[in-house]
Amino acid sequence: xxxxxxxxxxxxxxxxxxxxxxxxxxxxxxxxxxxxxxxxxxxxxxxxxxxxxxxxxxxxxxxxxxxxxxxxxxxxxxxxxxxxxxxxxxxxxxxxxxxxxxxxxxxxxxxxxxxxxxxxxxxxxxxxxxxxxxxxxxxxxxxxxxxxxxxxxxxxxxxxxxxxxxxxxxxxxxxxxxxxxxxxxxxxxxxxxxxxxxxxxxxxxxxxxxxxxxxxxxxxxxxxxxxxxxxxxxxxxxxxxxxxxxxxxxxxxxxxxxxxxxxxxxxxxxxxxxxxxxxxxxxxxxxxxxxxxxxxxxxxxxxxxxxxxxxxxxxxxxxxxxxxxxxxxxxxxxxxxxxxxxxxxxxxxxxxx
Numbered sequence: 001x002x003x004x005x006x007x008x009x010x011x012x013x014x015x016x017x018x019x020x021x022x023x024x025x026x027x028x029x030x031x032x033x034x035x036x037x038x039x040x041x042x043x044x045x046x047x048x049x050x051x052x053x054x055x056x057x058x059x060x061x062x063x064x065x066x067x068x069x070x071x072x073x074x075x076x077x078x079x080x081x082x083x084x085x086x087x088x089x090x091x092x093x094x095x096x097x098x099x100x101x102x103x104x105x106x107x108x109x110x111x112x113x114x115x116x117x118x119x120x121x122x123x124x125x126x127x128x129x130x131x132x133x134x135x136x137x138x139x140x141x142x143x144x145x146x147x148x149x150x151x152x153x154x155x156x157x158x159x160x161x162x163x164x165x166x167x168x169x170x171x172x173x174x175x176x177x178x179x180x181x182x183x184x185x186x187x188x189x190x191x192x193x194x195x196x197x198x199x200x201x202x203x204x205x206x207x208x209x210x211x212x213x214x215x216x217x218x219x220x221x222x223x224x225x226x227x228x229x230x231x232x233x234x235x236x237x238x239x240x241x242x243x244x245x246x247x248x249x250x251x252x253x254x255x256x257x258x259x260x261x262x263x264x265x266x267x268x269x270x271x272x273x274x275x276x277x278x279x280x281x282x283x284x285x286x287x288x289x290x291x292x293x294x295x296x297x298x299x300x301x302x303x304x305x306x307x308x309x310x311x312x313x314x315x316x317x318x319x320x321x322x323x324x325x326x327x328x329x330x331x332x333x334x335x336x337x338x339x340x341x342x343x344x345x346x347x348x349x350x351x352x353x
Contacts, residue, residue, distance in 0.1 A: 012220075013191055024164050041088075086116065115137065120288045180320075184260075261280065
């Protein structure tokens with residue numbers, strides 16, 4: 001019998017990072033004796049990811065509005081469910097603020113409600129006049145409490161950032177004097193085709209022989225992947241493609257440098273002490289990343305489409321040859337995230353139940 005239900009959005013456009021953190025939270029709750037189920041608006045890839053972890057999953061139609069969802073689904077929910085977790089903060093959600101407030105109101109009437117907030121322009125607490133929840137979680141760099149009085153408890157900052165147990169390592173990372181292993185990771189689907197541009201930039205780095213691992217997420221287009229393989233044959237470095245790994249910890253510890261797009265992956269890179277060159281998929285993500293850049297755990301190049309392959313290649317070469325800079329990036333990252341966010345949030349949720 002389910003005690004906790006988790007509602008999350010995930011697909012090849014939104015990405016899969018929020019789903020992955022919810023799965024980690026669900027596993028932590030299950031270890032504490034809670035029965036957890038999922039309600040997901042997404043695709044079959046998402047449904048398979050949830051079911052592979054042995055959680056019940058209800059897949060919602062993508063065209064279902066938040067108003068319809070609140071009216072048709074939750075009013076007749078099983079009485080065994082006492083707590084509801086929502087992780088739906090992304091730009092599309094706030095386009096319909098009125099129905100979002102209705103949705104949150106309906107959820108809060110029936111359940112103890114834990115709400116993951118976004119940051120910047122997709123922060124619910126900064127955008128909605130009437131925000132209904134019991135716990136609001138915004139586990140990002142730079143988040144501070146609102147000056148106005150609120151009815152919910154705020155759990156803010158990276159101490160609540162959820163990482164899988166494979167990232168929860170206490171030891172500081174050893175930074176080698178030479179950097180020849182590079183990880184390329186552009187999210188679950190790479191809708192802006194940034195992986196290809198990174199490979200082209202690496203092809204311009206001719207001074208050293210580089211071992212490259214490229215992550216192919218579950219939402220990558222098959223024709224795009226085929227073209228990446230063709231492109232790799234034109235590059236003189238050693239390139240291996242890793243398809244849909246359960247997590248990236250092994251790949252992060254393999255590499256000396258990561259080149260990544262924005263998203264929650266940057267916190268995993270920080271936790272593993274991985275020196276990282278970061279690019280954003282759009283201006284919104286770049287704005288969000290500004291606070292992250294201030295803690296100096298990444299080299300932030302801005303919006304990817306504005307970064308030429310030559311500029312990126314020069315940044316890669318500079319970082320490969322700068323041992324002290326890589327060491328500084330690594331230390332700053334590991335000081336940011338301690339890996340205990342899932343445990344802390346689980347304890348807060350159990351206090352609600």
